[in-house]
């Protein structure tokens with residue numbers, strides 16, 4: 319496709335090496351800091367060339383909303399015809415990951431899928447399990463697992479990182495198979511062992527190379543039984559996931575782990591770090607807990623208290639903003655050429671989204687955020703967002719309630735050994 323009526327004008331960017339583009343200039347760790355510096359120099363829309371791909375980096379959520387989430391029509395002029403498409407449709411694909419997506423994962427690994435029928439089918443399965451009216455069904459397991467989290471933190475505070483991983487892994491496990499992880503830690507070890515083999519790197523240019531087919535994601539002895547059980551529930555009409563075979567189901571289940579474990583575990587761990595760095599904030603949240611629940615420690619916070627605990631809700635949003643689990647989001651990939659704010663965006667360009675707030679390094683729930691962007695944008699937005707938000711709210715609120723009573727981390731140094739799972743500043 320071609321914008322025949324106008325000359326192309328591309329977004330600005332740093333000097334491009336004629337052979338390797340910007341591939342050697344972009345650091346593979348803390349990439350978002352480099353992007354932030356470039357945004358200061360070149361503005362909120364700039365362009366890089368990485369491993370042969372055109373990459374547009376967006377730093378303003380307004381632009382990301384308009385391109386990736388907007389249902390506004392945009393116009394493409396072919397010689398005589400005008401093509402009208404919805405912007406969000408154009409920016410909902412993923413870069414072709416020939417090796418990872420197609421050959422190793424049989425083109426079924428959701429996070430990597432291009433926009434199309436297979437993706438729609440898998441997103442529909444997730445939507446069925448995770449839409450707002452379904453997530454109420456997971457409250458019992460969330461309440462139970464959060465009690466286990468409190469218990470584990472109390473009995474082995476030095477293993478805080480592992481407890482957070484258990485919390486999110488067990489919820490993902492329940493989601494996929496209707497069962498909790500066993501209490502003895504063996505299931506958790508199996509799951510973490512497989513997860514640690516995934517390349518978590520989603521930065522442009524690295525191509526998310528993945529050498530492990532998702533069917534390996536669960537310990538072999540668990541896989542057939544669990545997948546078969548889901549199949550039985552489907553066949554009995556308890557679940558309605560039409561046109562799925564066992565392999566599809568394995569990928570859907572594996573995706574729940576891949577996407578839902580480290581992201582949520584890292585978020586809870588960043589909260590623990592925030593509690594240390596910004597103790598006044600925690601105190602304020604704890605004061606709210608005392609006001610709403612009483613200071614006698616008889617009532618544990620639960621979902622029923624969510625509407626009243628407004629400061630706690632703001633604090634959770636601030637954790638998502640302060641240390642998003644995916645700081646540069648996943649790349650989105652455009653299918654046809656577009657023009658935006660006077661810039662040409664070629665077909666097959668990748669996008670990255672990043673948000674900016676005043677004094678962004680400060681942890682400040684007073685922002686009382688209306689929204690954050692940690693779950694991505696548009697048609698590829700995280701389908702786990704409602705469940706994840708509730709899981710994290712419950713864990714964080716209960717930890718604040720609990721830690722005040724037992725560990726007093728804001729007044730006493732050193733009860734935790736924090737092991738962040740995501741690469742992040744500081």
Ligand code: HEM
Pocket residue numbers: 428429430431441444490493573574575577578579581582583585642643644647648649692693694695696697698699700701702703705706710
């Ligand atoms: C703190 C928790 C979580 C965070 C911060 C998070 C964030 C994200 C982000 C940023 C994306 C990419 C969105 C985009 O491309 O614009 C994503 C995709 C996804 N997430 Fe999450 N996520 C979390 C938890 C979960 C959970 C619990 C599940 C399911 C059990 C889940 C399932 C998925 C799936 C399946 C995708 C791929 C969607 C697609 O490619 O179309 N996530 N998530």
